[in-house]
Amino acid sequence: MSNSALVLFSGGQDSATCLAWALSHYEHVETVGFSYGQRHRVELERRPIVSSALRQLNPDWNTRLGIDHLLDLSVLSEISDTALTSDTKIAMQENGLPNTFVPGRNLLFLTVAAALGYRRGINTLVGGMCETDYSGYPDCRNETLQALESALQLGIQSTIHLETPLMWLDKSATWSLADKLGGTDLIELIRTETHTCYLGERGTLHAWGYGCGECPACELRARGYEKFMA
Amino acid sequence: MSNSALVLFSGGQDSATCLAWALSHYEHVETVGFSYGQRHRVELERRPIVSSALRQLNPDWNTRLGIDHLLDLSVLSEISDTALTSDTKIAMQENGLPNTFVPGRNLLFLTVAAALGYRRGINTLVGGMCETDYSGYPDCRNETLQALESALQLGIQSTIHLETPLMWLDKSATWSLADKLGGTDLIELIRTETHTCYLGERGTLHAWGYGCGECPACELRARGYEKFMA
Numbered sequence: 001m002s003n004s005a006l007v008l009f010s011g012g013q014d015s016a017t018c019l020a021w022a023l024s025h026y027e028h029v030e031t032v033g034f035s036y037g038q039r040h041r042v043e044l045e046r047r048p049i050v051s052s053a054l055r056q057l058n059p060d061w062n063t064r065l066g067i068d069h070l071l072d073l074s075v076l077s078e079i080s081d082t083a084l085t086s087d088t089k090i091a092m093q094e095n096g097l098p099n100t101f102v103p104g105r106n107l108l109f110l111t112v113a114a115a116l117g118y119r120r121g122i123n124t125l126v127g128g129m130c131e132t133d134y135s136g137y138p139d140c141r142n143e144t145l146q147a148l149e150s151a152l153q154l155g156i157q158s159t160i161h162l163e164t165p166l167m168w169l170d171k172s173a174t175w176s177l178a179d180k181l182g183g184t185d186l187i188e189l190i191r192t193e194t195h196t197c198y199l200g201e202r203g204t205l206h207a208w209g210y211g212c213g214e215c216p217a218c219e220l221r222a223r224g225y226e227k228f229m230a
Numbered sequence: 231m232s233n234s235a236l237v238l239f240s241g242g243q244d245s246a247t248c249l250a251w252a253l254s255h256y257e258h259v260e261t262v263g264f265s266y267g268q269r270h271r272v273e274l275e276r277r278p279i280v281s282s283a284l285r286q287l288n289p290d291w292n293t294r295l296g297i298d299h300l301l302d303l304s305v306l307s308e309i310s311d312t313a314l315t316s317d318t319k320i321a322m323q324e325n326g327l328p329n330t331f332v333p334g335r336n337l338l339f340l341t342v343a344a345a346l347g348y349r350r351g352i353n354t355l356v357g358g359m360c361e362t363d364y365s366g367y368p369d370c371r372n373e374t375l376q377a378l379e380s381a382l383q384l385g386i387q388s389t390i391h392l393e394t395p396l397m398w399l400d401k402s403a404t405w406s407l408a409d410k411l412g413g414t415d416l417i418e419l420i421r422t423e424t425h426t427c428y429l430g431e432r433g434t435l436h437a438w439g440y441g442c443g444e445c446p447a448c449e450l451r452a453r454g455y456e457k458f459m460a
Contacts, residue, residue, distance in 0.1 A: 072305050082349050104348075147381035
């Protein structure tokens with residue numbers, strides 16, 4: 001078991017699974033979240049609830065889980081509000097990405113986390129990036145994160161290491177990983193306490209959890225859960 | 231002459247020289263600055279003053295200079311305020327860097343600028359990083375910035391390009407570059423209107439400009455100016 005890790009923790013299914021994974025692999029685990037006026041703000045509200053539930057699930061996890069850091073990245077909404085040139089607007093529509101899309105968000109999250117980790121004496125960063133359910137976000141790809149790891153090692157600290165336990169898993173395999181880490185109790189915790197819906201709606205409790213049930217994030221989560229249960 | 235560039239512009243000597251360089255090399259130039267509760271806040275106050283002075287110096291520059299963006303990176307002070315582990319504290323003292331040091335700041339600035347540039351349709355980022363007067367900041371080194379460029383190209387946009395016209399210049403050569411770009415008028419503008427002092431003091435007007443005259447930044451600026459004039 002390695003020493004310590006800092007987990008990028010948003011309160012969603014993927015990062016909650018990563019947190020459980022880190023609590024099973026590191027002696028000391030801290031979490032970091034980012035506030036940037038996100039539409040799915042309810043996700044942020046789930047963070048302390050999910051953390052507490054993980055503490056109650058496993059006494060070792062309770063001992064290992066340290067400080068949570070919530071940092072302000074309102075710069076993301078500032079960039080999102082910046083007037084687009086018409087060229088860029090067209091390019092984005094071709095991409096199928098929304099006009100409010102701020103590219104490279106994961107690069108920003110990881111760079112900020114690396115600086116925070118440096119000050120906390122933590123060299124391992126854990127994030128839920130995944131290229132299997134690739135949705136047009138190139139900053140989730142393994143190749144991108146390897147290049148960023150090099151830049152962080154050169155620019156901040158030679159020992160920084162990025163861990164992405166979900167990189168090669170599909171959503172069904174992510175549910176299986178949770179099952180392996182914490183059995184049906186963890187599945188139930190993730191199903192009922194985490195939030196993934198893009199619209200920020202808790203909605204009613206579906207088989208796969210709460211949410212609007214119609215946005216791409218809910219659809220992906222639902223399909224993954226169905227496949228996992230099959 | 232290439233199309234457009236986004237200049238990281240703090241209001242200091244280096245970034246003012248970079249802005250003059252960009253105005254001589256690109257048809258359309260925008261600027262970006264970051265507000266993060268910096269001690270040398272006076273630097274930020276110089277930004278519009280320096281920009282206006284550059285416009286007045288050269289009609290072409292006036293035509294080419296577009297929008298200025300000022301973005302909130304208060305996350306830097308949040309990280310700086312984060313409690314240090316004792317391990318990290320010791321490591322920082324050995325480095326000779328202050329306890330408030332947030333590593334990788336230039337990685338963060340450039341990543342945010344790349345996202346902004348994407349939305350503005352600008353692929354070239356210009357920054358005043360320099361490894362000649364290397365002061366223990368590994369995120370100013372060329373090797374680091376090349377690694378970051380790769381990460382930005384993979385994670386945001388394949389055509390992103392970082393330009394660092396001061397990378398191999400010492401402070402005296404930076405004054406010479408200003409001389410080449412805009413003659414004695416630009417030298418005088420940079421000497422009297424830009425701000426470099428770490429302590430954020432305007433102080434009195436020395437031969438090399440305003441500032442406390444004693445901090446490392448003032449000392450470097452003064453020595454460079456003396457060498458340039460010799």
